Amino acid sequence: MTQALSPNAPLIGQAGSRYRLDTPALLIDLDALERNIAAMAAHARAVSVALRSHAKTHKSVRIARMQVDAGAIGICCATLGEAEVMVDAGIPGVHITSPQVTPPKIARLIALNLRAHHGLSVVVDYPENLAALDRATLVAGKRLDVLVDFSAGHHRTGCASEADLAALASAAVAAEGLTFRGVQSYSGNLQHIPVRAERRAKALAQLDRLRGMIARLRDGGLEVPIVTGAGTGTFDLDPEARVFTELQVGSYVFMDVDYLRAMREGRNAPPFETALFVATAVVSTNARDYVTTDGGLKCFATDGPQPEVALGAPPGSRYEFFGDEHGRLIVSEGSPRPALGTIIECVTPHCDPTVNLHDWYHVVRGDTLVDVWPVDARGRR
């Protein structure tokens, strides 16, 4: 259960507090976050596409509000629970990017729609689900905005063929309780292709196909006001295709190890920078070649690469998971080992599930803790 207050709250405003935090602590470099949000907003304006930033990355009402203040028309949520938190905090234009299917989820969705006064939409990818949503909204007495999900790359959710997409879109238009708002197509599998040229070619091929399908829907007489998709790995490729009306980019706010490496290896120079770190402390120094830290599986996502050391360790040091509560910092031969209590800051592996392990963001400017923000939607399903 979440503590009412981070143990670090008393340090707010003290010079040097960044390096005296109770650890492990999730850290935001606020200057970098602000620059990332501004850079993506500027890009969207420049290419005349709307932003509906994905809040699954940060799960924070505060950051959602910063994105909207910078010009985003709304935010995306991966779960209904995230959407409940965002809608109830007054964030406008909330779109749920995963189908809501079970009876308890549909009941919660309909209840949320009744209290959403600034826009709420959800994807559907199956006729049964569309019919269930239609029945429930008719009983509740308020129409629900839906987008039809098309399976682009991962084939995780979404209609599998153009015929299914067209049929479901027509059914959505015909449904009395629903308003058809458009199409979603997200290519998660493209985001992490390291070489930009390859990423670009694959993205444009997928988008060509999507553009054709949308054109045929429109030729058939359907209005398709929204086409939503894209991610941080393809944020500047999709607009070339001129198919998306809005971008669902999420990770750009933080830039995790995966994205950094992809950008680095692809010799891309993105306008985004690392804004998220985990600060850990050295808690045991009895081994010869490494020291043990307090940052393990319970504060870093383990589905991707290991964390990368950003600060506090000699050059060439390598970080490894070392159990639930511990990490291991392997120091290159000849380098001095960090002393007991030393703070080590790491760039995070896969940012979304890493954030999901923490209750608090420790917000720093330079060396000073300036605020503590809750991870409002952590754990919400």
Next chain:
Amino acid sequence: MTQALSPNAPLIGQAGSRYRLDTPALLIDLDALERNIAAMAAHARAVSVALRSHAKTHKSVRIARMQVDAGAIGICCATLGEAEVMVDAGIPGVHITSPQVTPPKIARLIALNLRAHHGLSVVVDYPENLAALDRATLVAGKRLDVLVDFSAGHHRTGCASEADLAALASAAVAAEGLTFRGVQSYSGNLQHIPVRAERRAKALAQLDRLRGMIARLRDGGLEVPIVTGAGTGTFDLDPEARVFTELQVGSYVFMDVDYLRAMREGRNAPPFETALFVATAVVSTNARDYVTTDGGLKCFATDGPQPEVALGAPPGSRYEFFGDEHGRLIVSEGSPRPALGTIIECVTPHCDPTVNLHDWYHVVRGDTLVDVWPVDARGRR
């Protein structure tokens, strides 16, 4: 942030509610949990060893109380934050199994010791840390119980040599603010050796060495009232060595996939059974060979094996992670695919970090949800 109430709370007491839960939901089979707790307590009584069950597995005040009611002399905690939750809930005999090193952690530990009226101890593995704890307790005016940590297998924390162990134990005895209570030696690396005979041989070799060291400490005039260690994988091996005065077993309450497979492949017949599951629902069915569920990286630990399907899918089905929010159930050829909305229950991978992803235990007896318990110490550092 944790919701004040699980969305499933209204289902408590309804027949069949187990299969109507809002998903993903962490599930405890209460009958199995009770049998596991009773079986380990009976084992400890039979071999005349004390139990100080490891609460890092469950992080639940309720389960800690069940363990103490069944005869445990206390519980272990991996983090100071867990210990704060347990001490403040009145759980006796709380022992912290990781060194507490940084100034913020030492300050919290000393404050906790002042309000711990039913026993609190912590490990030390380094002279500097011992001295810092000694200074802090002298200022606070209440002695602190310490155990010296010896590095048995993982070399994660703990003294690396017998000489270091003896020196630190003597220093602890000499420290004015501390009470030396004994030695901790945990062999995390042994717990998951699949073949019992190999596990047994390696455990006994380590314990022989430990017994020799403890004997020499005692011969040297040191009182060593507590020798604590062992885990679920070696719970019935350690007592043969007659070195531990108490067992730190944790996972036996739940029995995750790792332990089940180890036990299965080692042809062992443990008196423990699976008591922990995650219930997920089928949310998309547009692919040919699989269906997509709502159980992904944010509700299963990813540092171990994939989840194992326990219920709701045709025999031979295989579960795979499929992104942050989704899982994929691969159905063997010719088997019917589960319909949209079907509830799939899975045995969890690595139970400790899996529990850490959830706010609530959904407690079932048979097919009925009988209670919802908070994961009290989730996320506490």
